[in-house]
Amino acid sequence: xxxxxxxxxxxxxxxxxxxEAKKLALDYLxxxxxxxPSFLPSLLREVxxxxxxxxxxxxxxxxxxxxxxxxxxxxxxxWFREFSAIQLSPALEKFDWVNNPAQYVEQLSAHxxxxxQMDAFRRAAINYAERLRSAVPPEAPTQPRMGIAxxxxxxxxxxEPLFRKLRPQGAYFTAVNPENGLxxxxxxxxxxxxxxxxxxxxxxxxxxxxxSHDASLTCVSYEGLASARTALLERIQNxxxxxxxxxxxxxTTMAQLRPADLGFNPSGDEILDRFQVKLLTEGSGxxxxxxxxxxxxxxxxxxxxxxxxxxxxxxxxxxxxPMVELLAPxxxxxxxxxxxxxxxADMGAYYNWINQQRLPGSEKSxxxxxxxNHKEAVAISPALPRGTVSAAAATLPQLLxxxx
Amino acid sequence: xxxxxxxxxxxxxxxxxxxxxASGLVLGSALLDSSPLVSGxxxxxxRKVIVITFGGGARDQETFAPEGQENIPHLMKELIPQSSxxxxxxxxxxxxxxxxxxxxxxxxxETFNNFAAVSPDSPTVFEYFRKERKRPASDAWVVAxxxxxxxxxESSNRAYGPGTGARVILPKHLLSAASSGATDYSHLxxxxxxxxxxxxxxxxxxxxxxxxxxxxxxxxxDFKNHALTLSxxxxxxxxxxxxxxxxxxxxxxxxxxxxxxxxxxxxYSLYIEGIRRTDRLCGELWKLAQSEPEYAGKTTLLxxxxxxxxxDEDAGGNGFQHHRTGDVPSRTTWMMALxxxxxxxxxxxxRLDSLDLVPTIGSMMGFSASxxxxxxxxELL
Numbered sequence: 001x002x003x004x005x006x007x008x009x010x011x012x013x014x015x016x017x018x019x020e021a022k023k024l025a026l027d028y029l030x031x032x033x034x035x036x037p038s039f040l041p042s043l044l045r046e047v048x049x050x051x052x053x054x055x056x057x058x059x060x061x062x063x064x065x066x067x068x069x070x071x072x073x074x075x076x077x078x079w080f081r082e083f084s085a086i087q088l089s090p091a092l093e094k095f096d097w098v099n100n101p102a103q104y105v106e107q108l109s110a111h112x113x114x115x116x117q118m119d120a121f122r123r124a125a126i127n128y129a130e131r132l133r134s135a136v137p138p139e140a141p142t143q144p145r146m147g148i149a150x151x152x153x154x155x156x157x158x159x160e161p162l163f164r165k166l167r168p169q170g171a172y173f174t175a176v177n178p179e180n181g182l183x184x185x186x187x188x189x190x191x192x193x194x195x196x197x198x199x200x201x202x203x204x205x206x207x208x209x210x211x212s213h214d215a216s217l218t219c220v221s222y223e224g225l226a227s228a229r230t231a232l233l234e235r236i237q238n239x240x241x242x243x244x245x246x247x248x249x250x251x252t253t254m255a256q257l258r259p260a261d262l263g264f265n266p267s268g269d270e271i272l273d274r275f276q277v278k279l280l281t282e283g284s285g286x287x288x289x290x291x292x293x294x295x296x297x298x299x300x301x302x303x304x305x306x307x308x309x310x311x312x313x314x315x316x317x318x319x320x321x322p323m324v325e326l327l328a329p330x331x332x333x334x335x336x337x338x339x340x341x342x343x344x345a346d347m348g349a350y351y352n353w354i355n356q357q358r359l360p361g362s363e364k365s366x367x368x369x370x371x372x373n374h375k376e377a378v379a380i381s382p383a384l385p386r387g388t389v390s391a392a393a394a395t396l397p398q399l400l401x402x403x404x
Numbered sequence: 405x406x407x408x409x410x411x412x413x414x415x416x417x418x419x420x421x422x423x424x425x426a427s428g429l430v431l432g433s434a435l436l437d438s439s440p441l442v443s444g445x446x447x448x449x450x451r452k453v454i455v456i457t458f459g460g461g462a463r464d465q466e467t468f469a470p471e472g473q474e475n476i477p478h479l480m481k482e483l484i485p486q487s488s489x490x491x492x493x494x495x496x497x498x499x500x501x502x503x504x505x506x507x508x509x510x511x512x513x514e515t516f517n518n519f520a521a522v523s524p525d526s527p528t529v530f531e532y533f534r535k536e537r538k539r540p541a542s543d544a545w546v547v548a549x550x551x552x553x554x555x556x557x558e559s560s561n562r563a564y565g566p567g568t569g570a571r572v573i574l575p576k577h578l579l580s581a582a583s584s585g586a587t588d589y590s591h592l593x594x595x596x597x598x599x600x601x602x603x604x605x606x607x608x609x610x611x612x613x614x615x616x617x618x619x620x621x622x623x624x625x626d627f628k629n630h631a632l633t634l635s636x637x638x639x640x641x642x643x644x645x646x647x648x649x650x651x652x653x654x655x656x657x658x659x660x661x662x663x664x665x666x667x668x669x670x671x672y673s674l675y676i677e678g679i680r681r682t683d684r685l686c687g688e689l690w691k692l693a694q695s696e697p698e699y700a701g702k703t704t705l706l707x708x709x710x711x712x713x714x715x716d717e718d719a720g721g722n723g724f725q726h727h728r729t730g731d732v733p734s735r736t737t738w739m740m741a742l743x744x745x746x747x748x749x750x751x752x753x754x755r756l757d758s759l760d761l762v763p764t765i766g767s768m769m770g771f772s773a774s775x776x777x778x779x780x781x782x783e784l785l
Contacts, residue, residue, distance in 0.1 A: 113498040114515040118730045122720075164471065284725060285669035292670030299722060320666075320674055343673035351716070351723055358719055 003093035021050040031068040038086035045101035052274040054305040063136045082124035144364040147356045150313040151345035152371045163378045165350040170380030189311045190214045200305045207294035208315030222290040228262040254281040289317040295348035302355040314345035366403045445745040446702035448770035458709040460665025478687030487740040489751045495711045495758040499727045502552045504710040511762030511776025523555040529762045530570035536771035544570040545654045549662035573611040575640040581613040620647040638663040653698035708739035
């Protein structure tokens with residue numbers, strides 16, 4: 001096979017793309033033909049998934065493509081100068097990156113590490129992202145974002161002080177009334193969803209079994225994916241038993257899995273189902289530890305769907321077991337590591353806050369973390385002083401009202 | 405925007421300040437050339453060197469930063485006061501554990517696939533040592549965590565190669581062979597945290613079960629019974645190191661610890677547990693080196709991570725979980741040296757390259773690492 005360059009792209013090469021992705025690709029084909037091969041496959045990796053992207057992702061991708069199309073020839077050269085300097089291997093140049101952009105990007109990554117070009121590529125990517133952000137500012141949220149994290153389910157007393165990383169960012173409350181805390185927080189998110197309904201705009205993620213909730217919330221739960229996890233682990237076991245299966249081919253196999261392969265209902269929400277499959281096939285540890293799943297699900301929901309409301313409830317994960325045992329589906333109830341899970345969730349809540357703050361509108365964003373069924377919480381908001389401690393009695397709805 | 409060099413220097417500065425406040429260390433430039441605190445220097449021909457890679461990558465905030473120091477009490481209270489500490493060791497290579505450890509062992513950035521069972525291209529420190537010093541195979545050993553490290557003992561370089569490097573012991577592989585299908589030991593047998601679903605086939609100059617009784621004077625039953633008392637693979641590695649030191653007393657011993665890399669599973673508490681265990685095992689190994697007659701007073705211990713982990717602030721990563729972004733914290737780490745010929749209680753800010761390790765060991769033990777791309781660390785010589 002000969003080298004395939006962006007300038008040689010033809011419309012028929014996109015015939016295998018899903019319908020809306022194909023239409024998008026054909027609309028912007030002239031723009032694709034002007035960018036270097038070290039950059040384009042990364043863009044096509046997003047384009048080929050267009051049909052299964054969340055609304056905010058679609059709009060962002062369209063704006064990026066429109067910006068590309070609007071660049072003059074000299075601007076185009078200027079924007080991609082650093083990417084053009086990246087040297088590719090003959091094998092990469094011959095790779096079918098139009099139809100397999102994700103696999104190409106994985107091989108490109110290995111090539112960049114091997115040839116010591118990773119730092120140059122990283123600089124190019126950061127500079128491109130900054131230019132894009134200036135030229136096409138990200139979409140502001142329709143209302144200030146509200147993130148809530150609930151940690152410590154089942155723990156009576158922590159071994160170490162909680163919220164050490166989040167306390168400096170907000171107000172630490174030590175006399176919160178825990179009664180009905182869980183339904184109160186779920187009600188608060190539901191109220192926001194009903195007041196400002198937006199597709200995939202209000203999320204509830206549970207590391208265990210999801211509580212009964214209103215349909216206005218987009219819900220993902222670890223228990224809800226139990227059968228999909230079992231199906232995935234069985235597939236992994238079967239793959240690894242085959243000789244010659246290395247990590248790269250295993251990753252490729254996992255990346256090709258679709259919701260139907262893991263037993264999802266064919267009449268379900270395909271966008272959400274694909275999101276959930278990716279949580280399990282692309283996340284590390286998400287298949288076996290509920291705390292890893294919950295943190296990663298929140299990260300990906302924030303990065304991709306950019307919700308204005310996100311309630312995340314961490315649940316206990318199973319104790320660490322050998323991978324062989326972890327990967328073998330069993331009907332025996334797992335032993336739980338309550339204290340370890342609290343430590344995981346405390347860090348996970350910190351990462352939820354960081355990931356929320358990466359989104360547009362961060363100057364107005366609010367974040368609440370609560371030790372489930374206990375009196376401790378940290379509230380972070382422009383309306384509350386940072387690094388303060390309050391021993392005043394308060395309910396969770398009161399905290400939320402003070403944050404607004 | 406802050407440049408990578410500035411970020412690296414900031415990391416170095418903060419490590420130095422933390423250490424000075426916590427351990428009473430002094431800045432190296434003030435003492436160099438005149439320090440009365442140099443441990444007695446052993447002749448090159450009798451010197452022993454032990455290298456411990458502080459396995460799996462650890463970040464400042466979980467180790468040397470104020471909030472992390474509770475996780476490394478043995479390093480902070482016992483080892484650092486006796487050490488020369490380097491605050492800024494930069495790894496410019498591939499951030500995968502096998503290829504990065506191989507680069508440390510060759511002094512050249514290796515570029516092979518991290519998950520392939522291949523030998524390094526450049527000669528290893530073990531080959532330089534044995535060839536130039538005319539040492540037998542029993543004098544250079546590697547104890548490593550997983551099948552992926554089985555070829556780290558010797559390179560594919562034509563001037564060296566098979567039979568000229570270190571013997572490699574993979575304790576988990578031994579345990580697997582010893583247990584011959586029994587499940588009691590399976591909690592120790594995970595091959596790799598980077599790709600937990602895959603274990604490369606073995607090959608190379610690895611140490612097999614039947615040699616254990618002859619060389620280490622350790623029966624298979626004793627080995628199996630002891631393994632049952634352990635909670636981690638690194639504890640098993642240290643148990644084997646103990647036997648090696650007692651029975652063979654190699655001059656050059658390389659120990660790669662790896663428990664910390666459980667971080668890839670995303671559970672922060674397990675990552676912290678790994679750091680605390682590694683800290684304890686480093687302390688135990690140093691005590692052992694001081695108590696074994698073959699090692700006491702003539703051993704230099706070098707401890708360094710292979711690399712760091714991703715920063716919380718880098719949007720391309722997921723914090724402590726991985727080392728994939730190539731950002732400055734994932735590339736910048738530290739090294740401590742203690743024992744024979746080493747200045748005690750000194751901290752150095754100078755930027756080192758992780759490739760400098762091999763030529764430094766060469767200068768300590770009397771061989772030249774001619775194909776290494778690093779430079780001897782003068783502060784240790």
